[in-house]
Amino acid sequence: MVNRAPSDGPAAPAMHTARSVRTVLGDIGPTGLGVCNAHDHLFLRSPQLPGQELADAEAAAAELNAFRAAGGAAVIQWTPYGMGRRAAELPRLARESGVRIVAATGLHQAAHYSPELLARVHGDLAGLFVTELTEGIGGTGPRAGMIKVAGGFHGLDRHARHTMAAAAEAQRATGAAIGVHLELGTGALDVLDLLCGTLAVPPDRVILGHLNRSPDLVVHRTAAEAGAYLAFDGPSRAHHATDWRLPEALAALADAGFGDRILLGGDTTTAAARSVNGGPGMPYLLGRHRERLARTLGKDLVARFLTANPAHAFAADWAPTG
Numbered sequence: 417m418v419n420r421a422p423s424d425g426p427a428a429p430a431m432h433t434a435r436s437v438r439t440v441l442g443d444i445g446p447t448g449l450g451v452c453n454a455h456d457h458l459f460l461r462s463p464q465l466p467g468q469e470l471a472d473a474e475a476a477a478a479e480l481n482a483f484r485a486a487g488g489a490a491v492i493q494w495t496p497y498g499m500g501r502r503a504a505e506l507p508r509l510a511r512e513s514g515v516r517i518v519a520a521t522g523l524h525q526a527a528h529y530s531p532e533l534l535a536r537v538h539g540d541l542a543g544l545f546v547t548e549l550t551e552g553i554g555g556t557g558p559r560a561g562m563i564k565v566a567g568g569f570h571g572l573d574r575h576a577r578h579t580m581a582a583a584a585e586a587q588r589a590t591g592a593a594i595g596v597h598l599e600l601g602t603g604a605l606d607v608l609d610l611l612c613g614t615l616a617v618p619p620d621r622v623i624l625g626h627l628n629r630s631p632d633l634v635v636h637r638t639a640a641e642a643g644a645y646l647a648f649d650g651p652s653r654a655h656h657a658t659d660w661r662l663p664e665a666l667a668a669l670a671d672a673g674f675g676d677r678i679l680l681g682g683d684t685t686t687a688a689a690r691s692v693n694g695g696p697g698m699p700y701l702l703g704r705h706r707e708r709l710a711r712t713l714g715k716d717l718v719a720r721f722l723t724a725n726p727a728h729a730f731a732a733d734w735a736p737t738g
């Protein structure tokens with residue numbers, strides 16, 4: 417299933433430098449990813465979203481089929497540890513839909529967990545993340561292909577700092593990219609100071625999420641200059657400054673030479689938002705949203721946001737294991 421270097425041949429060193437994307441069906445070359453929804457959820461459960469759980473595997477399958485029919489080829493699920501990822505379901509869903517799926521390890525804000533769960537994992541978070549990235553999720557599940565962490569509103573609390581330190585350690589050990597939930601899109605530069613400054617994570621291993629929610633073009637540009645990837649995810653939210661500010665924000669980045677840093681995602685977080693339940697869901701990203709962006713930025717640039725950029729962002733030089 418997983419491509420590994422043979423133990424008896426001179427090909428081994430070359431294999432170690434080949435970057436690959438770790439999907440739930442095994443590692444693939446970056447160009448195999450195709451049109452990629454760089455931040456979304458098939459399964460999600462949080463006490464913050466009571467009654468809106470993404471827990472229905474058949475609805476997830478239908479959503480993937482709708483995404484595939486719209487031209488989609490890959491979905492990165494940013495659901496971290498302890499939030500109902502349903503990792504064991506993901507290989508089957510990937511196989512049946514033909515959509516590549518990347519799973520996440522990592523930890524969200526403390527508010528998404530019980531105190532008991534946090535107490536249980538607090539002591540060796542890095543070890544947990546590394547195990548999920550290299551051996552598999554929950555013992556028998558697929559391997560995670562990225563690390564998800566979260567900041568706070570214009571700052572980082574003790575939980576966020578602890579989680580990010582563990583993520584940096586796991587990043588160093590594995591090569592995986594770190595995706596960051598920015599609360600309402602804020603705190604990007606605090607996150608980069610901590611992850612890339614204090615903790616020495618290479619900036620191109622950091623993906624800042626939800627930047628669309630805070631259309632501060634100066635912050636966007638500063639983060640891009642630092643070398644991080646910028647994810648503009650979660651379109652179609654009436655209460656966020658998302659879709660209508662996005663062409664302007666992305667054009668400013670592209671004009672400044674940072675078109676290669678931009679990722680796009682859907683970030684479906686509730687059952688009601690699924691297209692199969694009448695919401696915009698995953699297909700919206702490749703429908704109205706893509707059309708809207710292409711009118712301003714041109715088809716080729718938008719295609720780059722959806723293919724070449726995620727291929728670079730999620731491909732890792734995975735440390736050899738075993």
Ligand SMILES: [Zn+2]
Pocket residue numbers: 455456457494683685
């Ligand atoms: Zn998300």
